[in-house]
Amino acid sequence: MLVLGRKKNEQIVISSPSGEIRITLVAIRGDKVRLGFDAPKEVLIDRHELHERIQREGRRSAGPGKPSGHSQPQ
DSSP: OOOOOOTOOOOEEETTTEEEEEEEEEEEEETTTEEEEEOTTSOOOOOOOHHHHHHHHTSSSTTTTTTTSSOOOO
């Protein structure tokens, strides 16, 4: 596991064959952080617990590139 320290509004970039994924640290409040994700439409982004539930149920309610039950920042 790679662990990186970031300050508010700093980014992390992940490069893949489908394009760049940018993760921005949007806010820090106590022991919680808010992250913003900018990724190609075909890249699915889910919270881990939601991803596990979808895998367990063997289905995906939203189509490719669409968020599952939460909004994806532009």
